[in-house]
Amino acid sequence: MNNYIEATIHEIEFKVNGEEISMTIPANLTLVELLRQELRLTGTTEGCGVGVCGCCTVLIDNKVVASCLELAVNIDGKEVLTIEGLADTYQLSEFHPLQTSFREYEGFQCGYCTPGMLISSKALLDQNPDPSDEDIREFLSENICRCTGYDSIIMAVKSAAKKMNA
């Protein structure tokens, strides 16, 4: 009974944070489940589970995606970036300037939304290296933070942009 538990099995090959991985997964596995449960990359958090809070944001081929809504089979042949790989994207530094700036400006409190916020901010700076406050507000509109009140996040993103443009 309950054949809906047993999903079809797929073999996929993909890259996470630069590392090539091939594995066999059930079709109903979501990307956030793959990252957190199968790969133990627990930096990506799951919040609302319905794709609106932004906690679980990752990049697939540099595009911003809510990993709670994305089926893991869809990353076959693609490249995923999570918070664990963020620092390596910047001159092989220990920290990405965004990470440093979020610390300096306390652009986080509980930290639960922070990985998603940082990944979205990276995508923003990739597209727009010198964003205005308004650009930041628009781009980060799908990342909810319940703690900070956001102003420190705006300052942190601007400061990181400045560091990267220097």
Added chain:
Amino acid sequence: MSTQIPIIEPDRKVEKTSLIGKHVLRLDGESKVTGAVEYTDDLPFEGYYAEVIRSNVPHGEIVSISTEAAESIPGVIAVVTGEDLENADWISPYVGPAFRDQPVLAIGKVRYVGEPVAAVIAERPDIAAVASTEVVVKCKKLRSVTDVVKARKEDAPLLHESGDSAAIFEDLAMVHHSEEPNVAYAYELNVGDLEKGFEEADVVFEKNYATPMVQHVHLEPFVTIASYNAAKNSFKIVTGNQTPHFVRREVARIFGIPSSKVEVEVPQMGGAFGSKTYVRIEPLVAALSRAVKAPVKLRQTSSESFDTSVRDGTQTRVKTGVTHDGVIIAQEVEVIWDSGAYADISPRKVKKAGYTAPGAYDIPNVRVISKSTYTNKPPGVAYRGFGVAQTAWAVESHIDDVAREIGMDPVELRIRNITQDGGTYNGVGIGIHGAPQCLQAVVDEVDWFGTKLEQPSKKHIKKGRGIAVTLKTTITPSTSEAIVLLDADGSVNVITGGTEIGQGIITTLAQITADGLGIGIEYVNVNTPNTNSAPFNTSTTSSRSTFHLGNAILGAVDELKEQLVEFASEDLEIEKSDIIVEDGFVKTSVGNYSISEVVASHFVGGGGTLIGKGYFSTKEGRENRYESAFWMTGATYAEVSVDTRTGKYSIDKWVNSADCGKAIDPVRCEGQILGAAVQALGHTMSEEMVFESGQQVNKSLLDYKVPAIGDVPKESKIIIVESGDPNGPHGAKGVGESNTVTVPPAIGNAIRDACGARVRELPITPDKVLRGIEEASE
């Protein structure tokens, strides 16, 4: 070869500067920006997974629960029902901090839609989820009541037959159910002669105000892991909870075991805001683990948070008597709380928020009637602002209404009546609280009396401004203890029951410790709590941690210093009076030694640990001991533009002030002030749990809108007021809640000022503004 102890040499050239009042990088910052931080759900886990089956009727008798279909699914270990727990000889399955009115799983009756009725335990979470849909619960529907007015009528269906105090907290020892139907607890405060006050008033004004149930929306949902050890009859519970010592006590009690056999560990939490207090899912997960004698994990979804803990809705009537020259001489506030199906901590809320229902004003004749009411809705729990957010919505809106009645500027009326530092409140002395300074700070910042807003050229856009101020208690009495372990290398470990919910307590406590010992903050490690080692802490609630844990740590540091003096005196054979501990050194008449030198040379065998203990309890020798260990105060100024055609409005500018006593770290204080304000922006503009036939219809962040980055006012100013609390560590006190209270009425007052619309029911949605404009023009 003997063990070499690395000695931390303080930099003898650098002049010591205090860490108090300075911004330091958060000690948990690196782990949070790299994703390395571990929340409960991130911890490695081997065991079974649970899924909860919930009631789909608001009120009903449980006729039957069929579990066979679920149990036959491969991978399902067990299905546990309330009846199983009732029949088990190993659990007394009712919990609660004020009354023990809440069953761990519904027993006999269900009292709200979403109430846990049974739980499936399975090898995998997906199997548990699927199996849960196969559990069939049959209920005989009972008449339900979801409205606080109907709930108190004689013919209303009763949710609970009786209730006596759980007798855990001193301040709740006297609580009992009221004679009035469904009233869990009624509090009354009488000061002066109310009737005489109304007679003497020139104008008496009365209005009703309301707030809906809202939810905390902590982004990390409820996650608990419980592991029952059958050989020891003991539990280990890992959980996101703000009150680990209460969890330990309550779990120990329901299983009839000593609290030393319940180990509660609290990792970092992804937000809480009062939601993760007392016990939530911990007793259930512990019971499930006990039932199957294996570790069990329950990770609820974010939607299930709405089934688990909410903020009470309120209906408030305010009647105020004022003289023509603006002296408020009498006020009656009746606030009826929609506390949902179980009382949880609502009796304290009713009492504490009832006490400050008259706002920040010194009024000679006061009556407060405050009643927690059972309804067939999810249980109301603690939430940032602890009830004052609801009462202040009424009273701070009302003060503006009263000012208009007598033709006085609403801020002028506030200034004339606000309780002074060292003045009286509700007829008794109040000590230092900072409310007038917080109000004055925003008034000065915007030059309230000197400027007038310019109206835009577009006729349909109206600008307006408003102010609100608050005075709030903290949980009193309460206790915090701290252990500071000083190692032979001069570094320290701080052990307390204080939990990190995002507020930054780890770093704040490290600052106080490092400053107290005169060592670098990099040598201080502050632990998240485990009740097996952490000494008692009442709660991480009520913005009490900096004040209470900070004081406990100062006590522990003093004890360490006394021991250092003793050691140096023994080892150097000099008088104790010739020794002081200062700036990281043990300074003596025969030279200065580093702390590590003194510790390392005193012990043999490769090391040694000095133990400093600090106890801090607010029941003894304190001013205002019965009402509040300290007072939280703050004010908000809001400037709005209202589109009078659509009722839509924007907040163009705001100023938030709050009294920190002394800002241990100004940046972190600003984060608390703005964070509190923006959360309240949600309560003002959009947040409301909408119920239809007893069922919440917007139980997801898709439909329940919390503030996003674009909703925050672009022009913002935060003002830290430092009144210096006489009892606080370095004068500091809590600052996490004031602006959760002041933002909604400040915006409501600004909208009233802009377009004449007085919205008296939160949230202030455009349709209500339009209706208000129509009413104002009638």
